[in-house]
Amino acid sequence: MFNHKALLFSLMAAAAGTIATASTAQAGEWAANHPRRVEVNSRLANQNNRIHREVKDGQMSKGEAQTLHHDDRQIRQEERDMASQDNSHITRTDQHALNQQENQVSRQIGQ
Template sequence: MHLTKLALIASLTLGPVAIIAQSTTSTPTTTAPVHRDINQRKENQQDRIGQGVKSGQLTAGETSHLEKQESAINHEEHNMRAQDNGHLTRQDRRTINRQQNQESRRIYRDKHNASKQ
C-alpha cells in the first residue's frame, strides 16, 4: 500500500515536468522567420514531378511544361547570382520563392486534373 502511494505521488509529480520539458524543446527558440532553402524546394518539386510521372498522374505534355518552367526558374536564379557575385539579395529570394510557389501550384493542378497517362 505504501509503495503504491509513493508510485502515485511520483507519477503525479514527474508527469507535468515531462510534458513541460517536451513542449519547450519542440518550440523554436528564435523569432526570426524560417527561410526555406531554395535548393531543397527545387529537389522537392522535382520529386513531386517524378512521382506524378511514375503514378501516371502527369501526361508527357504536362511533364514537359513543368520541366521547362523549373528550368526557367533555375536559369533566372543563376542570372541573379551572377549579378551579385554568387549571392541572392532579399528581393531575389522573394522573387524565386514566389516563382516556386506558382510552380508548386502548377504541379498540384496538373497532378490532380482529369488527364491521365
Template sequence: MNVRSRFNKAMLGAFALGALLCATAAHAQTGWERAHPRRDQVLDRTRHLNLRIAHERREGELTASQARDLHGAVRQTRLEQRAMAHANGGYITKAQQAGLNQQENAISRQIGR
C-alpha cells in the same frame, strides 16, 4: 518481460536512433550551404519540385507533356537564380529569393492540381 514488450522497446529504440540520425544529417551543411543560404533554399526547392513532378508522372497524375512543361519551368527558375547570383557576386537578395519562391509556389500549385 515478454516478447511483445521487448519487440516494442527495440522498435522504439530503433525509431529514436533513426530520428537522431536524420536530425543530424539535416543539420550537416557544407561550407557553400552556410555561405549561400538563400541560393541553397531555392535550389533545394527546385530539386524537390522535380522529384514531385517525376512522382506525379509515375502515378499518372501528369501527362508527359505536362511533366515536361513543369520541368522546364523549374529549370527556368534555377537558371534565373543563377543569373541573379552571377550579377550579385554569387549571392541573391531577399527580394530576389521572394520572387523565386513565388515562381516555385506557382509551379507547386500546378503539380498538385
C-alpha cells in the same frame, strides 16, 4: 642599374593579386552554399521529385511534366543569373521573387 623600388612594387602587386584570388575563391565557395541559394535550389529539387512521382503514378502526363520541368529550369537559370550579379549570392528580394515563381509551379503539381 638595379631599381629596388620597381622590384618591391612588382612583388607587392603579385602578392596582392594572390591574396585577392584566394579571397575570391573562398567567397565563391561560401556564396555557392549561401542559405538563400540553398533554399531556392532545394525547393526546385523537391518540385522535380514531385513531378517525377506524379508521372510515375499516372497523375500527370509526360507533356505536363515537361512543361513544369521547363518552368523550373527557367527559375533555376534566373537564380544563377541573379547570383552572378551579386557576387555568387542572391538577395532577399531575389529570393522572394524566385519563391513566388516556385509557388506558381508548385500549385500546378498535384492538381
